[in-house]
Amino acid sequence: MDDSIFTKIIKGEIPCRKVYEDDDVIAFLDINPLSDGHVLVVPKEQIDLIWDLDNETYAHLWQTAKNIAQAIQAELNPLRVGVVVEGLDVPHAHIHLVPLYDRDTLQLHHDYPVDISDERLDNIANSIKERLIAI
Numbered sequence: 001m002d003d004s005i006f007t008k009i010i011k012g013e014i015p016c017r018k019v020y021e022d023d024d025v026i027a028f029l030d031i032n033p034l035s036d037g038h039v040l041v042v043p044k045e046q047i048d049l050i051w052d053l054d055n056e057t058y059a060h061l062w063q064t065a066k067n068i069a070q071a072i073q074a075e076l077n078p079l080r081v082g083v084v085v086e087g088l089d090v091p092h093a094h095i096h097l098v099p100l101y102d103r104d105t106l107q108l109h110h111d112y113p114v115d116i117s118d119e120r121l122d123n124i125a126n127s128i129k130e131r132l133i134a135i
């Protein structure tokens, strides 16, 4: 597996504006910030899907995200610190912490919801519920 851009940052091969590091997690400013204080919180283990992290690393990652979000909130005073897990560009699990200074930065508040039939909604809810029972 080739090193991801984040593994290269972890190895010190690419510079970053680091805000936190311990044995398992690193956090640094996003190079293309959506707002002032946009931070990426990244497990050092190079794994694509955040959901595939072992439970201990997963819990530690989110605890670190919480600590950093509280520091961002205190320092930069946004309305909220938004959280995004996407990973469509970099296949190395990470959490985006995006300070929201207005309602448009993350554009999650659609003017209208997606039009889905009641039957489809019932099917989606039931299929997720059944999958959970199977896990």
Ligand code: 5GP
Pocket: 005, 014, 016, 017, 028, 029, 030, 031, 032, 033, 040, 085, 086, 087, 088, 089, 090, 091
């Ligand atoms: P995603 O994979 O969740 O869509 O986004 C990956 C994020 O990584 C993007 O917001 C992008 O700006 C950020 N990114 C990509 N390459 C670098 C880099 O070399 N340094 C830093 N600090 N951020 C990066």
